[in-house]
Amino acid sequence: MRVAAPVVASLLTLIVGSIFFASLGHDPLPTLYAFFIEPLNSLNGLSEWLLKASPLILIACGLAVGFRANVWNIGAEGQFTMGAIAASGVGLFWPNPDSVLLLPLMFIAGMGAGMAWAAIPAFLRARMNTNEILVTLMMTYIATLFLSYLVHGPWRDPAGFNYPQTALLPTAALFASFDPAYRLNPSIFITVVAVLLMWLFTDRSFLGYKMSVSGAAPLAARYAGFRESAAVWIGLLAGGAAAGIAGMAEAAGPLGQLSPQISPGYGFAAIIVAFIGRLNAFGIVLGGLLMSLLFLGGEGVQMTLGLPSALTRIFQGILLFFLLAADFFIFYRIRLIRPARDTHALETA
Amino acid sequence: MHPRLELRNICKRYPGVVANDDVSLAIQPGEIHAVLGENGAGKSTLMKIIYGAAQADSGEIFCDGNPVAAHNPATSRALGIEMVYQHFALFESVSVVENIALSASSAFHLPSLAEKIRELSLRYGMPIDPHRQVHDLSVGERQRVEIVRCLLRTPKLLILDEPTSVLTPQAVVKLFETLRQLAAEGCSIVYISHKLDEVQELCDTATVLRNGKVTGTARPKETTSLELARMMVGSKLPEMHVSPPVPSEKPVLEVTNLSVKARDHFGVDLKDVSFDVRGGEIVGLAGVSGNGQAELIALLSGERTHGRSDAIRISGTPAAGLRADERRKLGLAFVPEERLGRGAVPSHTLWENTVLTAHRSGTVRNGLVDRRKASAFAAGIIDRFKVKANGPASTAQSLSGGNLQKFIVGREIALQPKLLLVSQPTWGVDVGASAFIRQTIVDLSRAGAAVLVVSEELDELFEICDRLLVICQGRVSPPLVRKTTDREEVGLLMTGRTMSKDQMASGSGDVALQD
Numbered sequence: 001m002r003v004a005a006p007v008v009a010s011l012l013t014l015i016v017g018s019i020f021f022a023s024l025g026h027d028p029l030p031t032l033y034a035f036f037i038e039p040l041n042s043l044n045g046l047s048e049w050l051l052k053a054s055p056l057i058l059i060a061c062g063l064a065v066g067f068r069a070n071v072w073n074i075g076a077e078g079q080f081t082m083g084a085i086a087a088s089g090v091g092l093f094w095p096n097p098d099s100v101l102l103l104p105l106m107f108i109a110g111m112g113a114g115m116a117w118a119a120i121p122a123f124l125r126a127r128m129n130t131n132e133i134l135v136t137l138m139m140t141y142i143a144t145l146f147l148s149y150l151v152h153g154p155w156r157d158p159a160g161f162n163y164p165q166t167a168l169l170p171t172a173a174l175f176a177s178f179d180p181a182y183r184l185n186p187s188i189f190i191t192v193v194a195v196l197l198m199w200l201f202t203d204r205s206f207l208g209y210k211m212s213v214s215g216a217a218p219l220a221a222r223y224a225g226f227r228e229s230a231a232v233w234i235g236l237l238a239g240g241a242a243a244g245i246a247g248m249a250e251a252a253g254p255l256g257q258l259s260p261q262i263s264p265g266y267g268f269a270a271i272i273v274a275f276i277g278r279l280n281a282f283g284i285v286l287g288g289l290l291m292s293l294l295f296l297g298g299e300g301v302q303m304t305l306g307l308p309s310a311l312t313r314i315f316q317g318i319l320l321f322f323l324l325a326a327d328f329f330i331f332y333r334i335r336l337i338r339p340a341r342d343t344h345a346l347e348t349a
Numbered sequence: 350m351h352p353r354l355e356l357r358n359i360c361k362r363y364p365g366v367v368a369n370d371d372v373s374l375a376i377q378p379g380e381i382h383a384v385l386g387e388n389g390a391g392k393s394t395l396m397k398i399i400y401g402a403a404q405a406d407s408g409e410i411f412c413d414g415n416p417v418a419a420h421n422p423a424t425s426r427a428l429g430i431e432m433v434y435q436h437f438a439l440f441e442s443v444s445v446v447e448n449i450a451l452s453a454s455s456a457f458h459l460p461s462l463a464e465k466i467r468e469l470s471l472r473y474g475m476p477i478d479p480h481r482q483v484h485d486l487s488v489g490e491r492q493r494v495e496i497v498r499c500l501l502r503t504p505k506l507l508i509l510d511e512p513t514s515v516l517t518p519q520a521v522v523k524l525f526e527t528l529r530q531l532a533a534e535g536c537s538i539v540y541i542s543h544k545l546d547e548v549q550e551l552c553d554t555a556t557v558l559r560n561g562k563v564t565g566t567a568r569p570k571e572t573t574s575l576e577l578a579r580m581m582v583g584s585k586l587p588e589m590h591v592s593p594p595v596p597s598e599k600p601v602l603e604v605t606n607l608s609v610k611a612r613d614h615f616g617v618d619l620k621d622v623s624f625d626v627r628g629g630e631i632v633g634l635a636g637v638s639g640n641g642q643a644e645l646i647a648l649l650s651g652e653r654t655h656g657r658s659d660a661i662r663i664s665g666t667p668a669a670g671l672r673a674d675e676r677r678k679l680g681l682a683f684v685p686e687e688r689l690g691r692g693a694v695p696s697h698t699l700w701e702n703t704v705l706t707a708h709r710s711g712t713v714r715n716g717l718v719d720r721r722k723a724s725a726f727a728a729g730i731i732d733r734f735k736v737k738a739n740g741p742a743s744t745a746q747s748l749s750g751g752n753l754q755k756f757i758v759g760r761e762i763a764l765q766p767k768l769l770l771v772s773q774p775t776w777g778v779d780v781g782a783s784a785f786i787r788q789t790i791v792d793l794s795r796a797g798a799a800v801l802v803v804s805e806e807l808d809e810l811f812e813i814c815d816r817l818l819v820i821c822q823g824r825v826s827p828p829l830v831r832k833t834t835d836r837e838e839v840g841l842l843m844t845g846r847t848m849s850k851d852q853m854a855s856g857s858g859d860v861a862l863q864d
């Protein structure tokens with residue numbers, strides 16, 4: 001049943017998508033082909049597919065650690081941004097731009113910044129019981145505006161014709177592509193390691209076990225004496241670390257510099273990926289590949305068929321909607337009750 | 350005339366077990382019919398099939414002579430069938446009246462429904478405040494909600510799956526009056542209980558199940574409880590051996606002047622509670638549910654902590670500020686009253702559920718869960734406590750109520766605690782297994798452990814305890830020695846009549862409703 005929901009949701013998304021295309025005056029079948037198959041027809045397409053799937057999977061793995069314990073970090077976008085900023089800062093301003101230590105230092109800076117950004121909501125939740133959903137979301141806006149301030153102000157490239165962007169990172173601060181013709185680079189191995197770590201953590205470790213008890217039965221966690229605040233801290237820091245590393249890998253990979261548009265919404269899309277993947281490491285890999293394809297297909301049909309760029313977001317939305325709906329109908333049944341004649345009886349009905 | 354309900358050749362399989370095997374029975378209008386059997390005999394499964402909450406693999410159901418096909422709880426209620434589940438089906442996050450309104454299939458008016466609930470529950474001796482949130486209610490109070498929900502609708506067939514396991518003796522008397530009256534009006538009642546004296550008092554006929562099969566029928570009023578037990582178990586009951594206690598010099602558990610405000614205004618404040626439990630003895634805490642037991646037990650187990658650390662000492666170490674697992678390091682083990690969701694994670698397997706508290710007993714190594722060890726640990730409990738389960742890989746929620754209870758008791762005892770807290774140890778456990786659990790608790794104490802048993806069943810407390818405490822409205826009485834006290838004295842203390850005058854004046858025993 002748990003596996004059925006994502007499959008059903010994906011099929012329904014395709015059907016609604018077809019109706020969508022038809023209503024925009026495009027023949028559904030060729031458009032679907034252009035959306036989902038064409039992007040994968042070339043080596044470059046495959047490289048782009050994996051390149052975009054990598055941050056999605058990485059972030060989703062981190063988020064799922066928290067989601068399993070009912071810790072809802074929806075601010076990965078902000079943690080991603082802070083990771084990219086910190087890593088780029090190191091890359092731009094480290095005294096020795098040729099140092100082989102540059103990339104590892106950027107990795108640490110990106111991860112640290114993502115974790116620090118997630119530590120604030122963790123502290124507030126653990127100490128003052130604030131709602132981490134709201135705080136993580138609000139922190140995202142702060143991060144985005146901070147990035148905007150940096151690239152418009154202090155970090156703007158003086159030789160950049162006033163574009164809001166930093167100078168290019170030095171070569172030693174970049175992941176070299178596998179092949180100069182394509183953008184795919186070794187940062188994808190970070191994601192592979194993250195998937196394995198996530199699997200080890202959730203399926204094998206005692207800490208992961210405690211987190212799953214906290215999520216599935218909070219009273220049992222209290223009965224066993226598992227610290228509730230530990231679940232909050234681990235859940236949020238795992239998401240922050242993963243998002244920060246993903247931000248670093250974007251800056252040191254395909255981007256090579258900071259600009260206001262460093263993320264096409266990876267942090268938010270990763271939430272959907274985590275749920276499509278059923279919070280399971282290997283499910284998340286499949287979910288990330290699907291989501292990446294939505295990004296690619298959206299770009300593709302925008303260029304070849306002139307369809308609106310909002311299409312990707314719409315597809316993401318429809319997919320999430322159907323996934324939640326499918327889950328809902330698997331676990332609940334709706335029953336209509338005739339309302340009482342006395343209407344104020346309904347206030348809590 | 351057609352029987353009210355007739356079952357023909359009902360079969361139901363779950364992976365690895367045949368829960369019901371060719372079960373046939375008939376219940377006449379106005380009849381009170383007991384279904385008896387060991388834990389895991391298939392009683393709850395059969396009831397769920399009647400109610401439509403589970404579907405039989407084969408067999409037929411007739412209601413008033415009409416075949417019932419492909420039904421569900423909603424259609425059953427339309428036919429006039431109501432059921433009180435063994436594991437309640439209440440929504441935690443809303444109030445009592447909203448819960449009852451949600452199960453109504455037709456129009457309702459909340460304020461008048463609330464009034465009706467209040468009035469009916471008082472009349473039946475099961476007072477509940479309709480506006481309380483369900484998650485604040487104790488198990489006993491939830492049970493009352495379920496029963497009142499069914500009684501509100503004047504059913505034609507009422508199914509009660511172990512309704513009295515957590516009710517007060519007074520409430521049971523009132524409930525029986527109500528049930529007899531309902532039966533006299535023509536309502537048929539199916540009654541499941543492991544308490545054979547209740548069955549003899551109330552029921553006209555009984556069907557006995559063993560391993561899913563009907564093994565006999567009886568007229569409980571004309572049969573001795575020993576005979577009934579033998580029909581259920583198929584062999585002789587084990588006998589209890591309670592040797593005299595050898596209390597240790599120093600207490601293992603010391604509670605001194607513990608006072609706590611309730612967390613919400615429905616809870617009970619604990620007032621200046623002091624007592625101790627020594628190694629080698631069993632102390633019982635008697636009391637009507639809702640008098641502060643839940644608060645006290647949460648403070649003792651570490652689910653709730655207290656600012657003054659020496660208010661609770663375990664083996665001399667101040668422990669009131671420690672979390673549950675830190676207290677477990679001091680030798681504490683604990684069986685809570687809710688087995689699903691507190692004592693065990695429902696969706697997790699049995700081996701995973703051993704890790705919950707046995708993570709210091711070799712099931713976790715180097716930060717990784719050792720599945721083989723955990724499975725072996727679970728298999729050991731299943732074997733020793735004769736838990737009916739498919740194996741360590743079955744989920745906690747697939748076990749029958751009594752079997753999960755046996756598993757949790759077994760897990761906590763297997764930890765070889767120095768101090769064992771047990772709440773309602775044999776709730777829902779069949780006669781044979783109850784005797785076994787009690788004997789194990791006695792043996793554990795005689796081997797030197799201190800045991801505190803919280804129970805509403807005086808018979809159980811009198812059978813195994815060396816000393817008795819009584820809790821009423823958040824106060825704990827001085828200890829009574831079992832040999833020199835009797836049920837009357839304890840019963841009086843439980844209703845608080847010797848403690849406060851106005852209770853005596855009102856003359857009612859329902860101290861559980863705090864308002």
Ligand SMILES: Nc1ncnc2c1ncn2[C@@H]1O[C@H](COP(=O)(O)OP(=O)(O)OP(=O)(O)O)[C@@H](O)[C@H]1O
Pocket residue numbers: 363364366367368386387388389390391392393394395435737738739746747748749750751752777779
């Ligand atoms: N959902 C389920 N999945 C798998 N097995 C189940 C499920 N429900 C019940 N069983 C099995 O069916 C058998 C009968 O269970 P049932 O709950 O009917 O017992 P019971 O007679 O009510 O016992 P108790 O007195 O302990 O409540 C048990 O072996 C139980 O493990």
Ligand SMILES: [Mg+2]
Pocket residue numbers: 392393394435510749750751
């Ligand atoms: Mg049962």
